Amino acid sequence: MPTFAVLHPLPEPALQLLRAAGEVRMGESTGPLSESELEALVRGADAVLALPTDRIDGCLLDAAGSGLRVVANVAVGYDNVDVSELASRGVVVTNTPSVLVDATADLAIALMLAVTRRVGEGERLIRRGTAWSWSLDFMLGHSLRGRTLGIIGFGEIGRATAGRARAFGMEVAYFSRSAAEPAVEAELGARRLELDELLECADVVSLHCPLTAATRHLIDTAALARMRESAYLVNTARGAIVDEAALVEALDSGAVAGAALDVYEQEPRVDPRLVEMENVVLLPHLGSATVETREEMALLAARNAIAVVEGRPPLTPVTVPGAPG
Numbered sequence: 001m002p003t004f005a006v007l008h009p010l011p012e013p014a015l016q017l018l019r020a021a022g023e024v025r026m027g028e029s030t031g032p033l034s035e036s037e038l039e040a041l042v043r044g045a046d047a048v049l050a051l052p053t054d055r056i057d058g059c060l061l062d063a064a065g066s067g068l069r070v071v072a073n074v075a076v077g078y079d080n081v082d083v084s085e086l087a088s089r090g091v092v093v094t095n096t097p098s099v100l101v102d103a104t105a106d107l108a109i110a111l112m113l114a115v116t117r118r119v120g121e122g123e124r125l126i127r128r129g130t131a132w133s134w135s136l137d138f139m140l141g142h143s144l145r146g147r148t149l150g151i152i153g154f155g156e157i158g159r160a161t162a163g164r165a166r167a168f169g170m171e172v173a174y175f176s177r178s179a180a181e182p183a184v185e186a187e188l189g190a191r192r193l194e195l196d197e198l199l200e201c202a203d204v205v206s207l208h209c210p211l212t213a214a215t216r217h218l219i220d221t222a223a224l225a226r227m228r229e230s231a232y233l234v235n236t237a238r239g240a241i242v243d244e245a246a247l248v249e250a251l252d253s254g255a256v257a258g259a260a261l262d263v264y265e266q267e268p269r270v271d272p273r274l275v276e277m278e279n280v281v282l283l284p285h286l287g288s289a290t291v292e293t294r295e296e297m298a299l300l301a302a303r304n305a306i307a308v309v310e311g312r313p314p315l316t317p318v319t320v321p322g323a324p325g
Contacts, residue, residue, distance in 0.1 A: 002309040005045035005064075007033060007054050010074070014298035021306045022046070039063040047305040049074060050081075057082040061089055070308035072301040075288075076100055076157075077238055078318050079211040093318040094304035098156060099296040100288035105160035107287050108206055108236045109168070111260035112149075114281045115232050116204070117141040121278050142203075142230075145169035150202025152195070152218070153209025153237065154180055161206055162188045173198050176209075199226040204234060211238035219243065224250040232258045236287045239264040248273045251280065262287050 002022035006015070008030055018024045027033060027041050032053050042048055042064040050056055052075040061068060070092040073081055078095050086093050114120055118141045125132060125139075132138070149165045151158045154176040162172045172190040174180070175198045180190065195218075199205065205227060209215050219233065220243040227233070233256060235242055244265040250256045251274075258279035264270050267285065274280050288294060304314045 002046040003044060004305060004309075005042045005048045007038070007041055007048065007050050010049065010298040010302075011295045013295060014302040017299065017302045017306065018049075022309065035059075042068070046070075046309045047072065049301050049305055051075065052077060052080050055080055056086070056093075058085050061086065061091065070094065070305050070314065072305040073318075074297050074301045077210055079238060079240075081318070083318055092308050092314055094301065094308075094314045094316050095318050096297040096300045097316055099300055100293050101156045101160045103290045103293040104157050104236055104287040105164055107262060107283075108157075108161045108208075108234055109164045111234050111236065111262065111281055111283070112144065112165075112204055112206070112232070115234070115258045115260040115279070116144060120281045124278075144204070147171070147203035148173055148201055150174070150193075150198040150205045151190075152176075152198070152205065152207050154190070154192075155208065157236075158206075158208035159184065159188065161208060162190055170204075173202060195223070196226055199223055200228070202231060203228065204232045206234040207237040207241050209237055209241065211240055215241050217241070217243040217246075219247070221246040221249070224255055227256050229254060230257050232256065232260065234260045236262045239267050244271055244274075251277055 004018045004022055004024050006018065006024055006026040008027050015024060025041055025045065027037065038060065042060055044067060045064055046067055047070045048064065048068065049072045056071050068091055071081060071086060072094045074096055076095055076097045078093065081093055083093050118139050122139055146169060148171045151162055151172065151174040154174040158174065165172055166189060172188055173193050174190050175193055175195045179192050218241050224246055242265065247259060248271055251259060260281040262283045263285055270282060274282060288297065300316065304316060307314050
């Protein structure tokens with residue numbers, strides 16, 4: 001009977017699938033695990049189900065032993081997994097794409113609206129009890145209609161965000177390592193640009209690429225300098241795609257108008273300078289945080305793990321990461 005090491009509690013439907021297929025050994029913590037806790041959970045396991053907060057590398061493989069066959073990451077991103085090392089030892093890596101597309105795209109649009117319409121500022125004003133009254137020039141923001149959305153990474157989430165942005169009357173440009181199908185570009189009214197061109201023309205830049213060696217600090221001092229002073233940066237992908245210190249400097253100097261962030265370079269730590277800025281919207285990594293989406297993610301991870309230990313191909317395998325997708 002295979003053993004499934006579930007590093008953190010998962011929704012019950014996923015656990016039911018795993019229990020029907022083998023023995024489940026589950027951690028009780030929802031936060032990061034200590035080295036000793038991790039080793040105890042994975043020792044002798046056939047499959048490991050991990051979260052983005054878990055570092056999956058050679059040390060974990062050593063602790064698990066030679067019987068480990070699959071690591072199922074309950075996330076679409078897999079920057080926490082040393083995919084090359086696992087592949088060299090014959091361990092399959094899977095992720096959970098597709099099931100979180102709508103939730104993440106919805107949140108990207110919510111962040112765009114929040115930062116351009118000063119939603120966070122307005123709510124803080126009310127909660128502080130600050131006196132206010134309606135007037136024609138009170139807390140004016142900017143409309144999305146007629147503006148250009150620049151999407152970096154035109155995979156499923158990027159395309160879903162583009163579709164939603166079109167409903168708000170936005171023009172869409174994108175940067176990706178490969179061009180979308182002409183039919184997709186036509187449907188979304190999207191045009192492919194080089195990164196520098198996109199940064200220079202976009203009113204909102206939204207990040208939807210994976211975190212890889214090629215995309216770490218993709219948005220750095222030089223990239224931010226190319227953006228318009230009136231432009232906004234939105235990040236629902238991975239924090240380290242942005243050089244956070246450079247972003248703070250750009251916001252402080254007025255080189256960009258604002259930012260809306262769901263992820264952070266040193267997550268869960270948030271740079272305290274960002275917290276103090278009124279033109280910044282901050283969320284605690286809520287991109288996929290709906291009840292329905294998290295359950296579907298856990299179910300897909302469970303199905304991937306079961307498939308591999310039963311000798312079948314995984315549903316959503318991961319290969320060695322590439323550039324912006």
